[in-house]
Amino acid sequence: MIIGIAGGTGSGKTTVVNKIVKSISTNSVAVLAQDAYYKDNKMLSFEERQKINYDHPNSIDFDLLLKHLKELKQGKEIQQPIYSYNTHAREEDYKVIHSKEVLIVEGILVFTNKELRDLCDIKIFVHTDSDERLVRRIRRDITERGRDIEEVLNRYEKMLKPMHQQFIEPTMKYADIIIPVGGENQVAIDVICSMIKERTT
Numbered sequence: 001m002i003i004g005i006a007g008g009t010g011s012g013k014t015t016v017v018n019k020i021v022k023s024i025s026t027n028s029v030a031v032l033a034q035d036a037y038y039k040d041n042k043m044l045s046f047e048e049r050q051k052i053n054y055d056h057p058n059s060i061d062f063d064l065l066l067k068h069l070k071e072l073k074q075g076k077e078i079q080q081p082i083y084s085y086n087t088h089a090r091e092e093d094y095k096v097i098h099s100k101e102v103l104i105v106e107g108i109l110v111f112t113n114k115e116l117r118d119l120c121d122i123k124i125f126v127h128t129d130s131d132e133r134l135v136r137r138i139r140r141d142i143t144e145r146g147r148d149i150e151e152v153l154n155r156y157e158k159m160l161k162p163m164h165q166q167f168i169e170p171t172m173k174y175a176d177i178i179i180p181v182g183g184e185n186q187v188a189i190d191v192i193c194s195m196i197k198e199r200t201t
Helices: 013-024 046-050 062-073 114-119 130-143 149-174 186-200
Strands: 002-007 029-033 078-084 089-097 102-106 122-127 177-180
Touching: 002 013, 002 114, 002 149, 013 029, 013 102, 013 122, 013 186, 029 062, 029 089, 062 078, 062 102, 062 114, 122 149, 122 186, 130 149, 177 186
Parallel strands: 002 102, 002 122, 029 102, 122 177
Antiparallel strands: 078 089
């Protein structure tokens, strides 16, 4: 079973994924994070990489993501890239992902790709108020990614917000399930977990 989980930045996707994994069992679930599949831009300078719009679908290596997803579905293991938010580039190392009964693909742009949508058995959109998402993004980028407040707000205004409106929010129409209030909606998460267990037993 392949589950796609999309939603805006800071909407609570990772929290939803973690709660599903905890409920289903880590032995049965493999997670592919869209962020690991940012295109490899090592040939560009750091300054050039900083200017890339990472909230546009063109920033994602969907060909590699789809290849890996199909290989996992066939029972093979994959070498998932590791992306560094500090250098805006892939690291030399990789993460081995083993095929599991349930495959979760999560990221802001996963539903912008039709082939990827068509591979998903269940499509979930995590919907959270834009102000709350901005607050979460500011906290995360400053504490975890070494950004300053000016950089975060500038990127939000010029890239995140317009890309969300143009590419991410419209993909809510493809969702089978919409989770309001993100990872705090335990009832919705329990329903999803019950559905997954029912289909995989």
